[in-house]
Every structure is written in C-alpha cells, then in structure tokens.
Amino acid sequence: MAIQTDPGLVPYQILDAGGNLVGKMPGISAERMLSLYRSMQVGRVFSNKIIALQRQGRATTFGSLVGQEATAVGLAAPMQPQDWLATSYREIASLIVKGVPIPTLAYSFRGFTPENWPAETHCLPVQIVIGTQMLHAVGLAMAAKIAGDPAVAVGVCGDGATSEGDFNEALNFAGVFQAPVVLVVQNNGWAISVPRSKQSAASTFAARGEGFGVPARLVDGNDILAVYDTMSKAIENARAGNGPTLVETLTYRIGAHTTADDPTRYRDAAEVEAWRARDPIARFQKFLIARDLLAEQRVQQLIEEVEEEINEAVRIAESMPPMAPDSFFDYVAATLSPRQQAQRADLLRYINQVIQ
C-alpha cells in the first residue's frame, strides 16, 4: 500500500468504513449533516462532468476529486465568511462550500480566469504552483492577527507539496508567529506517479508538526464527521488566539491525477479497490440511512437534482463570452511597465496575424 502510517498512530475516526459510529458524535444538526452529504455529491458530480467535457474538447485539463470529497467538504464547512481559504486545484468542493458560484468554477475550466472572481468569499483563486498557497494562508493569518481581525486562514496542499520549501517555510512562520491558521495536508497517497513513501521518511505528515512547534492531528480523511470535527476545533482554537494546527487527512485519489494522466501505468488496481471500499460518500450515506436521516429512495433523486444543478452551471459558463487573450496582462500589475506593454502589443499583433 502506498499510504503508510505509524502503526501506533491511529487516525481519528468517528465513522468506520462501514458507516458505523465508532467515535463521539460532534455537535452537528441533522440538517447540517444532510448539507455536507449533498456537498460531497456536488463535488463528485462536478468532477465527473468536467472530465466528460474535457474529453469532448470543452474543458481544460482537470484533476479528479473523486474519493476526496470528505476532506474537501469537511475542511471548508466549519469556516466562517470572514475566514480565508487558500487551496490547490484538488479542492474545488471546498471552494463551492465556501460560496464560490459553480458557474464561475465551470468557466475557469474553460480556461478563463473569471474577471468576476468572488472576492467576498475570501477564497483565493486555486494555485497550480505546488505548495505556494500555504504561505499565502499563513500571510493572511498573520495580517489578520496584526489587524485584530477575527479571521482564521485555512491552507490546504497535497502530500507531494510537503517536499516543497514553501510548505516548510509556511509551517515555520505559522509556529514562530503563532498565526491563526490551519494547515491541511490532504494525503491522497500520490503526487502524480510518486508515492507517499518517497515524500518523507517521517511516519506521518502530522508528525512533522512537532519539529515546527505546531500541534498536529491525524484524521481519517474519508470520514466527513471526523474531518469536520477536527477542523471545527482547530479553526476555533486559532480564532481564540491559541495559534496554528497542522492537520493530515488520510485519503486516496481514486481517479487519475488529471485528464492528462494514466495511473494504470504506475499503481496497482488492488490498491485502488481497497480504497474504493472506504468511499467517503458511501460511508456517510450508510450512516444517514441507518439513522433515518436519509431515505434510500431519495439518494438517486438527490443525485439527479445535483446533476441538473451542475448541468445548468455548465450551460451558464458556456454562454459567457471568452476572455480576451491578452487580458491576463491586466492581472500582472496595476500599471504595466513599458516592456510589458510592448509584450502585450506583440501578443495582439501575433493573434491578429493568426486570425487573418
């Protein structure tokens, strides 16, 4: 198995893989649990839809979210509106939970950075440059602390990102300056084709917090209640002035790294099957059905409603005009240098030649 943990370190769990309650229930209403369940379905349907569109030439490269819905939803759900969220490309469901409109995200997977990025959601645009968002999260948290603003920042990256300098610098600053930040490592076992075992000789990524003086938690990342509970406590701890927490969520990337990847070339089918049995949506669904919070007949209907919502979002995104090819210059600097202005003019000249 690619995912290793110290046998002495048991990830925090509230629901086991069969959906049975094995821990203490967090204070959470039935309505809230159903909304978490629906958000996980939204994440999965969105992922499958964008991958289908990519196959038809209607979307860009996309990294599958499947299997990681509990971590993505659970890390964002306890956040308050003023809290900051800095993610990679793998946490689209977190952005949806935090309020980024689905059409805006679908538009971004047509290859356009939305001009109307909803800044009021306090979500940063996704980072493709591995690990950088962890520094952004710590910086936002430090700024909030200095300003006396009751905001907490959450930064999330993958297992592979922990080998970047940025990750280590972020943890160091978080610890030294007691930043109100929660740094989440979404350990899905793989960084494209590089297994978790090649990222660190440490028994867990959570264990690495100690070296930075940052308290850490190891959580079953496929257990929505455990992720939600851990994040709620870590976020409120940071808000109360008690500093940062590092959270490792143990999960698994069921799909390909992206639409440009073929994982059958580097990993065992048996490993994927073992993790399918720990599916985060199926697990929570069993729990909700057993508690009479969700009717079995309702599941298919709910998935169809979610599919319709995603299809509508795609229709809206596809009806939006494309951005001008030179518009990215608008986001480089408030005023362009003469050299940048010349580059923009060059680009426009080239485009006009190609079109004519």
Ligand SMILES: Cc1ncc(C[n+]2csc(CCOP(=O)(O)OP(=O)(O)O)c2C)c(N)n1
């Ligand atoms: C600085 C940097 N180096 C390399 C890449 C190419 N790259 C894209 S995704 C990826 C693997 C990231 O793995 P992980 O952090 O585990 O995240 P996951 O994709 O599993 O969510 C790499 C190396 C990049 N985007 N940025």
Ligand SMILES: [Mg+2]
């Ligand atoms: Mg990974």
